[in-house]
Amino acid sequence: MSQAYLSVEEDCLELIYTRRSVRRFELRTIPEELVDKILEAGARAPSPHNTQPWSFVVVSGTSKRKLGDSLRDSYLEELRKNGDPDAEVKARRAWKRTVNAPLLILLSLDRRLLKPRSPGRKMFEEWIMGIQSLAAAAENMLLAAHFLGLAGCWRAAPLFCQDRVRKVLRLDEDIEPQILLEIGYPESSQLPRRKKRWDELSLWKR
Ligand SMILES: Cc1cc2nc3c(=O)[nH]c(=O)nc-3n(C[C@H](O)[C@H](O)[C@H](O)COP(=O)(O)O)c2cc1C
Numbered sequence: 538m539s540q541a542y543l544s545v546e547e548d549c550l551e552l553i554y555t556r557r558s559v560r561r562f563e564l565r566t567i568p569e570e571l572v573d574k575i576l577e578a579g580a581r582a583p584s585p586h587n588t589q590p591w592s593f594v595v596v597s598g599t600s601k602r603k604l605g606d607s608l609r610d611s612y613l614e615e616l617r618k619n620g621d622p623d624a625e626v627k628a629r630r631a632w633k634r635t636v637n638a639p640l641l642i643l644l645s646l647d648r649r650l651l652k653p654r655s656p657g658r659k660m661f662e663e664w665i666m667g668i669q670s671l672a673a674a675a676e677n678m679l680l681a682a683h684f685l686g687l688a689g690c691w692r693a694a695p696l697f698c699q700d701r702v703r704k705v706l707r708l709d710e711d712i713e714p715q716i717l718l719e720i721g722y723p724e725s726s727q728l729p730r731r732k733k734r735w736d737e738l739s740l741w742k743r
Contacts, residue, residue, distance in 0.1 A: 552680060552683060552684055553680065554729065555683070555729055556679060556680055556683045556688075556729070557688070557727055557728070557729045557730055558688075558689070558690040558691065558730070559688035559689060559690060559721075559723045559724075559727065560634065560690050560719070561723070561724040561725075562637070562638065562639050562688075562719075562720075562721025562722055562723060562724055563639075563721065563722040563723070563724055564637075564639070565639060565721070565722045566639060567639055567640050567687065567720065567721065567722070571685050571687065572595060572640060574681055574685060575640075575642070575678050575681045575682050575685070575687075575720065576593055576595070576642070576678070577681075578677040578678050578680065578681030579591070579593055579642075579644070579674040579675070579677050579678040579681075580593075580674070581677060582670060582673040582674035582676075582677045583670060583673055584666075584667070584670035584673075584674075585651075585652075585663060585666035585667060585669075585670060586652055588650050588651060588652055588667070588670075589650065589670075590646055590647050590648070590650035590651050590667040590670065590671075591644060591645065591646065591647060591650075591667075591670070591671055591674055592644075592645045592646075592647045592708075592712055593642055593643070593644055593645075593674075594642070594643040594645070594706060594708075595640070595641070595642055596641040596642070596643055596706065597640075597641070600705075600706060601635065601636060601638075601641055602636055603705045603706075604635060604641070604643075604702065604705055604706065605632045605635035605636040606632070606705075607698065607701045607702060607704075607705045608631060608632070608635055608694045608695070608698065608701075608702075608717075609628045609629070609631055609632035609635075610628075610701070611694075611697060611698035611701055612627070612628045612631050612694065612697075613625070613628035615697070616628060631694070634692075634719065635694075635717075635719070638719035638720070638721060639720065639721035639722070640687075640689075640718075640719070640720040640721060641717060641718070641719055641720075642678065642717070642718045642720065643695060643702070643706070643714055643716070643717050643718075644671050644674060644675055644678075644715055644716040644717075644718065645671075645695075645708065645712045645713055645714045645715055646664075646667045646668055646671055646712070646713040646715055647711060647712055647713075648664070648667075648711040648712075648713060649709075649711045650667075651663045651664060651667050668715060671715050671716060672716070675691055675716045675718060678718055678720075679691065679718065679720075682720045686722070687720055687721060687722055687723070688720070688721070688722075688723040689718050689719055689720035689721070690718070690719050691716055691717075691718060692716070692717040692718070692719060693716070693717075694717055695714035695715060695716070695717050696714065696715055696716075699713055699714050702714040
């Protein structure tokens, strides 16, 4: 094995080991060519039968504000329903995160692209696999962002108000919003989160 290959391998592992969620960003615009690279990394993810059942939407301008309002309203309703005394503060904080994120990418499942393996097979498993592949696409994007000197965070918010998100972004009925990635230049560098030890949660069965 050549030295160069070893170094790429080490760099790749280092990239994976040092990624962490970042929620505060500099007010710096991300060049479009970097956005393209992140989107391409998402599109390279594995998917069931290579169906690539995803839709990526870069949300900016007035759409970003509308999405922020919509996610806030949904979150506020939920918090109020649960009698949270800090509902307004929390909802406002979530809204600020959305509208201030330098780059927002919504990852959705496009149900029209799912393919049952055999006619008798239930769509349910295909749907699960589709969502699993979206998660792979999201992680690819976060790693690509990290590689490019950016950072980001995964937000589950769209999952809780899919109808609203579809409506505000005028997405087709078959599009299921799942993941919102907020990405930007990190405000400060942070150490990776503490993780469970891999050798304590992994088993070998021989
Ligand atoms: C499925 C999923 C949903 C998540 N939802 C949110 C979210 O709604 N808001 C948020 O701030 N972080 C969210 N995160 C990020 C996690 O909080 C974060 O990955 C976790 O704390 C571990 O930190 P790390 O990413 O720095 O390793 C989510 C992550 C995953 C995988």
